[in-house]
Amino acid sequence: MIVEWTLNGRPLRSEVSPFRRLSDYLRRDLKLLGANVGCSEGKCGACTVWVDGVTANSCLLWMGQLEGKEVTTIEGLNQKDQFTPLQESLLTCSAVECGFCIPGIVMTGTALLDRDPNPSRLEIRESIKGHLCACMGYQKIVDAIQGVALPPVSEGEGRVRGKLK
């Protein structure tokens, strides 16, 4: 089957079985190793990508479902080989332990911050419910996401990116 889709901003025409999982196609065929595969059943969230701008588990997607869709992986987030503010913040807050879950968390955290630049701690916790961190580093991960959140706008002030100290 020919699937016409967009990956990280580049239009692709892939000849692939419609039943091939996206996570397998990304990792084995395209050698994009950013999305990790932990459980293969949508529980760990390590393989999270964006499909048309919303987060999805790439292990629960068939290539056949991606016709006409726009997929973004973690490789598509930092195209200039620079860390995104969230990745910087994860490092600053020492939130990266083994790092296996981090690509998925970056995708989810970035999507959350795009949607709501100033999420509450509860909203951050809610948004990362679909991620398992085997190192149990959740507290620091929440700190890191909150670290890039924009502070609430007060009267007469512009918004500036703030970091949690």
Added chain:
Amino acid sequence: MEFYNPKYYSDALEILDRSSDSMVICAGLTHLLRFYQDFPSSLEAKPESILHIGDVQGFSELKEENSKFVIGATTRICDIEKDPFVGQFGAAIWDAAHHTSTPQIRNRRSLGGELAWGSFHSGLIASLMAYDAELRIRRAVGDHELAKEDNMDLCSFYQGLLERKNSSNVVLKCRKTILRPRDLILKVAIGTDQFRRPGSFSFFRMLTPKISTENPGVVVAVKGVSQNGMLVNAQFVASGVWMSTVKESIPLEGTKLKPGIFFEKLYHFCDRYSFESERLSGPSPRQLSLIVFGLLKEGFFQLIGN
């Protein structure tokens, strides 16, 4: 094996009508791929073709139509969660949608898939049952006959128990639906009078700690009406680890109870006599609902509430 991915409803119906009974219909695939790790090779009877209806236009809308609130079959769970009408009037449905699995899965899973899979742990199914939701289904028939559309109560959609075995031979018990091959769930409709009636309220709660992303333990959904601080009627649906569902509807004229504290009391009551020590023991959903209604009638909640 063929894979069909139609964009238009008419195309989907055409494919359905000319295909064989071994066709599998899917939208989000989050149940199938999660359960069957190497789907479809893990299945004993392999499908000849797969129809993906997740991208069919006009099949995923939430709208008010002829005094019903209609949710299309391929509506994503996240869209139910974001809908302002559900948020304002259908607290139990909103809450159940919000607690379904994980945010990533809610972004992909369709309502039709959730209903067709028939998990006993589905909070959405319990909540929709509490609201007496109706389903519209397109029934496939034999050659040279036109397909028919049927309306039915969500409770009568489920008949019996279905055991699904995954590739590792783990058995999952689900509700068995009346769906036959090539049948298609079109939409779910809920009477809007229930939402807008003065004093109407609804709740959804998980009564036991969440066991896994797909298993929130025991779920209960309650819909009722209270007037002048008195609970007039309530409908209770409980479902969960006991692999059964109970729907009880009791008029509660004269039971003095503030709806706001109803579930807090129920929660603490269940917590106190709770199932936490042994998650598979405890009262059955039927016993639980009878206990709750008995306590309501006896004014138990009012006593401990004040």
